Amino acid sequence: MIRDRTIMVTGGTGSFGHAVTRRFLRDGAREVRILSRDEKKQDDMRRRFGDQRLKFFLGDVREYRSVLDAMQGVELVFHAAALKQVPSCEFHPMEAVRTNVLGAENTIAAAVACGVRCLVALSTDKAVYPINAMGLSKALMEKIVVAKSRSAGPTTLCITRYGNVMGSRGSVIPLFMRQIRERRPLTITDPHMTRFLMSLEESVDLVLHAYAHARPGDTFVRKAPSCTVGTLAEAVQSVLGSRLSVEIIGTRHGEKLYETLVSREEMVRAEDMGRFYRISADARDLNYEKFFSDGEPSISDAVDYSSHNGELLGPDAVERLLRDLDFMRGERSQQHDAA
Numbered sequence: 001m002i003r004d005r006t007i008m009v010t011g012g013t014g015s016f017g018h019a020v021t022r023r024f025l026r027d028g029a030r031e032v033r034i035l036s037r038d039e040k041k042q043d044d045m046r047r048r049f050g051d052q053r054l055k056f057f058l059g060d061v062r063e064y065r066s067v068l069d070a071m072q073g074v075e076l077v078f079h080a081a082a083l084k085q086v087p088s089c090e091f092h093p094m095e096a097v098r099t100n101v102l103g104a105e106n107t108i109a110a111a112v113a114c115g116v117r118c119l120v121a122l123s124t125d126k127a128v129y130p131i132n133a134m135g136l137s138k139a140l141m142e143k144i145v146v147a148k149s150r151s152a153g154p155t156t157l158c159i160t161r162y163g164n165v166m167g168s169r170g171s172v173i174p175l176f177m178r179q180i181r182e183r184r185p186l187t188i189t190d191p192h193m194t195r196f197l198m199s200l201e202e203s204v205d206l207v208l209h210a211y212a213h214a215r216p217g218d219t220f221v222r223k224a225p226s227c228t229v230g231t232l233a234e235a236v237q238s239v240l241g242s243r244l245s246v247e248i249i250g251t252r253h254g255e256k257l258y259e260t261l262v263s264r265e266e267m268v269r270a271e272d273m274g275r276f277y278r279i280s281a282d283a284r285d286l287n288y289e290k291f292f293s294d295g296e297p298s299i300s301d302a303v304d305y306s307s308h309n310g311e312l313l314g315p316d317a318v319e320r321l322l323r324d325l326d327f328m329r330g331e332r333s334q335q336h337d338a339a
Helices: 015-026 039-049 064-070 086-091 093-113 133-149 172-181 200-213 229-239 297-301 315-323 326-338
Strands: 006-010 031-036 054-058 076-079 118-124 156-162 186-188 194-196 219-222 226-228 246-248 260-262 270-272 276-279
Touching: 006 015, 015 031, 015 039, 015 200, 031 039, 031 064, 039 054, 054 064, 064 093, 076 093, 086 093, 086 133, 093 118, 093 133, 118 133, 118 200, 133 156, 156 200, 172 186, 172 229, 172 326, 186 229, 194 229, 200 219, 200 276, 226 229, 229 315, 260 276, 315 326
Parallel strands: 006 031, 006 076, 031 054, 076 118, 118 156, 156 219, 186 246
Antiparallel strands: 194 226, 219 276, 270 276
């Protein structure tokens, strides 16, 4: 599937980019191109991998020309470039629009112009019933992908949507780990807040599943367990042998009590594929009769797929999950060496 392909990852110097690049190189990709705007992170990544098949392009998805130039001869595109931090996007919503919305449009246009076989755009559970600028911009990105998929010719455009990736940059587990190292109280917004749990490797599995099975406009979701933030803090402390106090700081602006991966409205056209859901593109057109006289009675009976109503893990199960993560094993090893 990946062997002998030329692949591009936008925003590829982040946590996901590292994980997916490692998998692509292992599976025999001919070339993996990283398009990003941070030369320091590119140099760090170049040194870390030391693989001649890995090529770096300095550019920004906000600039169509830089995306187009980097995409010449590419067969597969994984569009991961985004502004993801909720508070930053709240204060600078137009920056979120420029990267997450206009940047996606540029990337799609370049992919179609270059005859790319498939583009997989990475989205987030925050795009479902969005309440913050990051989620709103990602929701609009999804709408653009679906709309453009209808006229993209031989280029298949699809979406992957996933929840919190454990250990990714800016996520809560590394925050808890840093607070434990510094012997400070663990800060929790709301102990009853729930979030999905997915490893980096599972996020890579999701995008590869999307590439292998996508039809134009499809959205793919990987089923994932969830837990409360309070349970997560307890499990992290248990794995790292810590007994620090916990400080409740209250819900931050733009945060939800729980996240949703598949909306109630999407569930009526979602296909259960075992470990994944496939949500087909909305097939309605501008025939307004479908909006005013022909409704969707089944929507009233549907239930969304959220971190509140899915598989909710207790402390022991979350602890087992954490112990299997490479970065958590590394942290425990460092603690052991320091002792």
